Every structure is written in structure tokens, then in C-alpha cells.
Amino acid sequence: MTALLEVKNLQVRVEEREILHGLTLTVNPGEVHAIMGPNGSGKSTLSHVIAGKAGYEVTGGEVLYKGEDLLEMAPNERAAKGVFLAFQYPVEIPGVATMNFLHTALNAQRKARGEKEILTPDFLKKVREVAKSLNIPQDMLKRGVNVGFSGGEKKRNEILQMALFEPALCILDEMDSGLDIDALRVAADGVNALRSKDRAMVVITHYQRLLNYIVPDVVHVMSKGRVVKSGGKELALELEKSGYAQFDDAA
């Protein structure tokens, strides 16, 4: 079986500073990986590099997606091939209605894959279904993308897109930041509903709390730009007790 995502000895610089110093990670279809680590350990850098954000210089190593060189692909190409990043801070796009945005993006992806465009009635039906399951009111879909959304609404909008675009690899960057416990539960339920044997998820988080709701298969601890320890879900609980300090020396 080919791994869905293989990150090998990845080294990344931002401006003059090296953030990732040889990170290695393998994710297979159907798996949910959690990446935990203190602030500044390079978790968000990893998610941005996988999605293809500008401003990161890869100085060594490689990232393979379904065996292909991911770093060679344009960000929209990665999206069309099934790489989805749920942003820690989803941006607001004033004047662009959410519904319009979803339709435009979905069709762009389908076209890139050589698929036929989704017809408007089918699209509307699909959005309504997903929106309902995530408790997203229709009214929200008429508003500008994320404009005036609460923290919880923004995260639900990310999950809505995830459900709609049906990606193979989902990177969830600090999905729990800014959410109260109820909002977190709704978001996590949405994510869990999308777990499947063909789809993998990488859940990036600072706190163990999220992992009570999205239970990972594998937990990695990142520190200073490397994965310093990997284990089962019990590793997260261990971290909760003893903190990240123990890994400082290991890094």
C-alpha cells in the first residue's frame, strides 16, 4: 500500500530562520494522526508547507502525496488532488457570498480533475444537507465568506467545505483554538462523521482536550522542528500530565 502522505527529513526556513529541521511523518489512508507540541515547535509551518503557502523555503527533504512530489504542485493543484487545510484563522472575504464561493471552488476543483461541473440544483441540495448536519443556518451561507462569523461558525464553515470537497487528506490546524466546549463538540462531530477508510486526517493541536473528541490512531510530539516521539492515543494523556518540558532535551 502506498502511503497517502510521506514527509521525509523535511527542512524548512522562513526568512533566515530554520523552523523544521528534518521532520519525518508517514500517514496512511484511513488513519487519524495527531500532532502535538508547544507553541513555536513548527506545527503550523508543517501545515502551511503541505498546503503550499508562499514564504516558506524548503531547504531539504521531500513531501510525497500518493507517491507524487507534492512540493512541485501549485496550491490549487494540491487542493484539486485532495489536500485540504482547515485554517487556524480562516480569513474573511467581504462581498463574496459563502454559497457562491463554495460553488466556484468546487467547480474549479472538478474541472481541474477533468470532471463535469456540478449542476446548481445538485450543488444546492448537497450544501443544504451538509449544512444541516453541521447546524449551519442557510442565512450564514448568504453572508460574505467568514464575514462576521463567530469563532465557532468559522470552524464549522471549514468543516462544511471539507465535507463538500471530499478531500483525501485533511490537515486540521488548531481546530480547537477559540472554541468553547459546545462549539468544539459540534465541530468534532462534523470531523468524525468524515472519517473513512480512504481518508486520512492530521490533527494539529496544542491541547489534549480536542483529542477526547477526535480520537487519533497515532500521536506525534513535535518539538523544535522535529517529531520527537510517536505513540498511540495514550501518549496524549501522558503529555497532559507531564507537559512538554520533558522533550526539550530530546530535541
Add this chain to the structure above:
Amino acid sequence: MPAVQETVDRVRQIDVDQYRYGFETDIESDKAPKGLSEDTVRFISAKKNEPAWMLEWRLEAYRRWLTMREPEWARVHYPKIDYQDYYYYSAPKRKELASLDEVDPEILKTYEKLGIPLREQEMLAGVVRPEGERRIAVDAVFDSVSVATTFQKELKQAGVIFMPISEAIREHPDLVKKYLGTVVPTSDNYFATLNSAVFSDGSFVYVPPGVRCPMELSTYFRINERNTGQFERTLIIADKGAYVSYLEGCTAPQRDENQLHAAVVELVTHDDAEIKYSTVQNWYPGNSEGKGGIYNFVTKRGDCRGHNSKISWTQVETGSAITWKYPSCILRGDNSRGEFYSIAISNGYQQVDSGTKMIHLGKNTTSRIISKGIAAGVSQNTYRGLVTAHRKATNARNFTACDSLLIGDKCGAHTVPYIEAKNSSALFEHEATTSKISEDMLFYCVQRGLSPEEAVALVVNGFVKDVLQQLPMEFAVEAQKLISISLEGSVG
């Protein structure tokens, strides 16, 4: 919603640096001798069979023009215009048309290519009509003359006069005399004065008291002939309690030399009347090296003469090498309202200096200005606007928001507001921002699968949404397409 998809498609289809209206129509034309003199003015007046008073009016304007100097305060730069190097009158040969069938088929084809159906039967034959789509009466102006005006009969039934101004001068001299030059006097400014001397055609609209014009009125202007200046004049009057929505579109062939367009538009609203005037300006902007393109020097002004009257300008400016244009409102009647909604996009070597004047004279007058400027390429884009409240304009209110977006680091976006308050009860609020198109927004869109160009088109369409909403639906769709085309090649 599908409009954005269309925009995106359009961006994909069209190659960089392609002006889709740049073709030329091959027809014979009847021209005045090149250059400008009293004889030219007499020639034009004679061609139009004008009454003596009209010729006198023109000559007076011409004589005054000779004493005036070209204005230099706008932030636009261009080589000195040689006013003797233009033709001031050009008309397709064959005139005095009895019906549309007599219009030169080449001209009809031109308008078809531009997507403007002139044949009423075609418009009426549209069997299935999407709900809410309105019919539009069109006046088509080709170079210096009006070639066809549609729906004349139906409008007549409603009492609405919609005809070429040259005809109105002959058929409704009293109305024309009463209003022409009363909003933009012949002495107003260099270009308006020039227009007063040599204007050849344009539209005339009169909506009688209490009438709501049964359809949108529209004029399409087309400059075809080489070295020809176009000087149209539009006069719209909404009498007491009347309402009319008027649309204007413009295109021109691609030519290496600069062509001159100096129009004047005058609007008058009486008590409780309203005029909504929308423009999609898409004159040829010049090529990617800045060669050619239209010099667009336009004076547009509305006079809210009556109480509770309203004038609303909406413009989408994407074309022209140079745009010099300030559609304004004189808020004379108490409780009158002026609005200005503008999208001005400049790319390549285009220069735009555009904005508005809101002149509050009456009591409780209100005005609203929403301006969205987008500069790309090596273009310069200036918003220039005046808001003034005179001593007696008690409780005048204005709200202004000007936002500028820069795409690339070689262009410029400028904001020059003049805010003058002369009484304490006036309340003015003005805000302006300038920023670049946000990298984070673009990345978000690209992560969702949009190409960088699609992402720019989407974000820009969002940026201008407040103004697009003001346009009649058909125009909004067209404007949206234009915006993306205009920004072609702006993302590196």
C-alpha cells in the same frame, strides 16, 4: 452566483491584452472636413437641419472655447492634443431611415457583435424570458449620429420621449430650449464648452409628470471612424413624480492613435422625481505598451431641482486611456438626494481621475458616495471628490467611503477629497482606505482549488459588490465580466 462562474470562465478563455470590442466596421462615412473652425460648427448644425437658435448657441460656445485653456489640475498626463487633427463629424452614409431595416447591415452586425440587439422583433421573439428580466429600449449612436432607437412606439404610448437629441431639437424645440445647458452651461469647462460647439448626437429623454418609464432606456455609443472625436450630448428630464432608469455603454475599435471623446450629460429632476443613470464605460484602453486608446473627458451633472427628488449615478469605468469624469449632483431641492457609486479599474498604462461633486444647497439634502478604485499594471487611479454644504443647506448629510486596491507595485492609487462645510448642522463623514489585495485571502481561495487569477477575480468582485448591486441586473453581469477581463495579466 453563476455570474462569478462566468467571470472565471471568461478570464480563462481570453488571452492577455485582448480587447474584445476592438474590431472595426467597414462602412462608408460622411465626414466634416478635418479640424475645428466656425465653419465646422456651421457644417454640423446644417447637417442636422438645426434651427438658427441652435447654431447661435453653438457658435457662442465655440467663441468662448477659443478663450479657454485646457484644465491641468487632474492627475493625468498626455501629450498636447491637436484639436485641428480630428474630424468633428462622421456619419455612416445613407440617412433618413424610415425603419430599422434600412440601417446599414454592417452597423447592425457591429451591434450584434457587441451583444446589443437593436431589432425589437428579436427582443420580443425571445420566447422564454427568465423571470424578472426587463426589456430595454436602445438608442445606438455610431460615431456622430444615432442610427437606431428601439421601442419608440411603446414609449410614446406612455408619454415618454426617447429620441436622438438631434431629432428632439427639431421636434421638441421648447423642451430642449428650456433645459439644454441649464445644468452644464456652455461656459462650464473647456471640454463641455467644446462639446456645446460641436456635439453631433446623443439621447434626449423626457418623462412626463407622474410617469414611471415602462422600461430601461439605454444608449450604446460606438466610435468607429479613424481620427474622429465623439461629442455626444445627453439630456434627461424627469418631470414631477417621474422615474426613469437609463443605461449607457461605450466601445471603440483598437487603434494606435488616441481618439477624443468629450461628452456632456445633463439630468434634471423635478419634485419627487428620480433618475437612475448607469454607465459601463469600456472605450478602448490602449495596448499593453500604452499606445492608442480613448481620451475620455466627460462632464456629467444632475440637478435635483425639485423637492424630494433623487439622482443616482452608478459607473463602472474599465476602458479609456485617460478618464476625466466627475458625475455630480446639485442638491437644490429640499430633501433631495444624490448618490454616486463607482468602480474604476485601471490596468496597463491607463490613467483615471474620476469622482463626483455633491453640492448641497437645499435643506435636509443627503448624499452618499461609494467609490472602489482598483489599480493594476503601471496605471494611475485617482478618486477626486467634492462634498460641500452651503450656508442654507441645513441638516445636509453626506457619507463617503472610498476604498482603493492595488494589484502589483508599479501602479498608483490616490484619493483627493474636498470636504467643505459651511453650516453647523451639516454632518459629513468620510473614510478612505488603501491596501493591496490580501495574500491571505488569495491563499485561502487557492487552497480551495481556485487558480491565482480566479482568486483575484473573486476577491475583486467581492470588493466591488456594494457598487455592482446598484446596477440593473443585465448590466451587473456584464460589468462583472468586464472587471475580470480588465484585470487580465495583473497577477504575476
Add this chain to the structure above:
Amino acid sequence: MNVALAKTDMKTDTSRALSEAFANVRERLPGTGSVAEVRQRALESFEQQGLPHRRVEDWKYTDLRTSMREVLPLAAAPDEAAASRAASILKSTAVKGARQLVLVDGVYAPQLSNLGKLEKGLAIRTLRDALETGGEAVRDQLLSSKQSTDPMVSLNTAMMTDGVVIEVSEGAELAQPIQIIHIASGAVPAAMFTRSLLRVGNKAKVTLIESFVAADGAKSYQAHDALVVSVGSHARLDHVRLMEDARDAFNVSTAFVTVGAHSHFNTFNLTAGGQLSRYQAFIKFAGEHARVETNGVNLLNGTQHGDTTLFLDHAVPNGASREVFRAVLDDRGHSVFQGRIIVRPDAQKTDAKMMTRALLLSDEAEADNKPELEIFADDVTCGHGATTGALDQSLLFYLRARGLPEKEAQALLIEAFVGEAIESIVDDNLRDIAVGAARRWLAARG
């Protein structure tokens, strides 16, 4: 947006009269050789343009051709009586703890000034001295204004008679503020032309106060001042200018400021005096990561006309600027605020904001605002806002319901309104001085 153009080739009476005046006083003006040449050229430039008028875009709202009409003859050097009149107003103007440098009728007055115990790194001399015997660098800097085409700057260059030249060397952090005081004492209407220079070395720290006042009996005079300032890198300059000239006086002043890398310039101008005044400041970012706050208040009543024109030139990347301006207008007061922010090509990451608000207390007052943005770089955050309106009637009513008489209630709200501009003065003492000046205006209003 004026269309017709003035005939600029016709010499005005003013400029003709001025040429003659210049010829008469030439002997009294300091500097020979190249300085005299610069003066001559400046005079020619002024003559060519004449007094600025409304068709000159930058002077659109302040037409000196109609309101000032003529440039008065140069004031006579102050005599003893003038000095004693000046001494008495000086008492109430001098800021405690500051080092006073006094110019009476445009001439440096050593007997009223304090040049004792100069702190280390501080050097002060007169403009006359600098133009006549000063080094080339100082002279060039004093004459750097020649790049400006502004007619009033040219006039100042041609006629400048005296002023002070202050140099603060690298690393010197002056504890004592410096106060330049312009006193008009003459009973005969006359004009004063002054120019001062402040050089703030790298890593130096300076506080500068400028005051414009009239001695008892001073009449219909014209003050023409220029201030040239250069701030080195990693330096700090706090500046407050208070213009409280006589109610029938004219004051036209220009400041040229360049700010070096990583420096901080905090400046505040208050215009409360004068019949007609214009304060124009040209502030240029010369080095990256500099920060500039320019704040101002115009307090005008009667038939006063006050014009504050600020030009912020972001010539280099990573600059930050904030402008806060307030105008309070009563009677037939007329305030003009023109704020122009230019962001040059490549001045990326510029962060510039401007806010101007006018408060009209009377239906005959007028407020003209022209906040301008001129932007040639894309990665910037720039914005401006402007509002015009009357005092909030509901607030006023609330205060009156609490027992405050109308004038007092107004005063309270006005003070809060101008406070928004004064608050951004960083230095506590300077802020108190500005508050004091605003209160003087309110008190005089009665």
C-alpha cells in the same frame, strides 16, 4: 477642481512693491556670495508666482492674494522700548524649566535669551551668524528649502533676517527643553522674516517648543517663519508649536523636517491666534522604521482663518505615521486642513493613518478638509477619515440637565473633542502646555 486658470504672467502690485522693498533692505540681510545668490533667485521665483491664490491647488482654501494683499515692509530692528514690551509678555509665555531663545520683531534678542550653561553636545548660534560665518554644511541645510517651489517659502528664503541655529550632537540627550519664542512688539505694521534650524544628531534626544506671541500694542504685523529640522537615526524629537499671535496678525510658517531611520518624531501644532494663518509642514521619512505622529488643533472664532497643511512623505519602506487633527470653529471662523500622505514607489510596508474632524459651533463658520492619499506602493496600510458636524445635542443636554450652564457644558465637550488630538502628545509636560493653551482659548471665549 477649478477650471479657468489665472493669468500668472501678470505681475501683481504686491510683487512689484516687494522687489523694491528687497532692494532697499538688501544691505540688512545676512549672508553674501552664494547666500545672496540664493536669495536673489528665491525672490525671482516669488515674483514670478506672486502671492499664492485659490487657483494654486495647494493654496486653494487660503487665498493670500485677496486676504493678505501685500507683503509689509521689513520690521525695524527692535529698540529698547520694544525690548521692554517684549520682556513683559515673555514672562507669561516662557515655559518653566525650558531654555528660552527669543526673537523680537524677527531679530534675536540676546538679553532676553538664555545661552548659559549649555548642556554637553548642544550648540546654539544665530541665523545671522550661521549665514555669515557658518560652515557650508549648516548653510546648505538652511538653504535646502530652495528645492521648494512654494512662493511663501521662496519669499522667506529671500528675506530671512534672523533666527536660531541649534545643533545637538550624536548621543546627546537634552534634559532641558528648548523654547523658541517669537515676539512681535512693533506698533507699526511690519513684516518679520525668520528662519531657524535644528539638527538632531543620531541617538540624540531633544524637546522643542515654539511660541508665537504679541507684546502689548503690536499691530497688524506679518510673521513669516521657517523651521528646518533634521533628525538623525535612532533619535527622538518632541515638538510643540503654539501660535497665539495677535488677532489682527498674519502668520505664514513652514516646517521642513527629515526623519532618519528608527527615529521618533512627535509633533503638535496649535493655531489659536492670528487673523490669517497658514502652518505648512513637510515631513519626510529619510530612513526606515521611523515613526511620526503629527497632531494639530485649530481653535478659531471671530473672523479668523487658520490653515494647517501637512505633507507626509513616505520616501522609504517601513515607516509609520499617524495624524490626528481637530478644528473648533465659532462665529465666522474658517479652518482649513489639508493632509497629504504620499507613499513613494518602493516605500513598502508603510503604515499611514490620518483622521481629521471639525466641530462647527456657528452657522457662519466654515471647515474645509482635504485629506489626501497618494500611493505608489502596494504593500501598505493607509487610510484617512474626516468628519464635520456640530456638538452632540444629546450630550449637551445631558450636561445641562446636570446643572452646567451652556457655555461650560460646551467648553467641557470641546475640551474633550480637542483632547483627542492633544492626547497623542507623548511628553507629559508638552501635553500640559497644549492643554493650557486650549483652555486659554476657551476661557477667552467666555
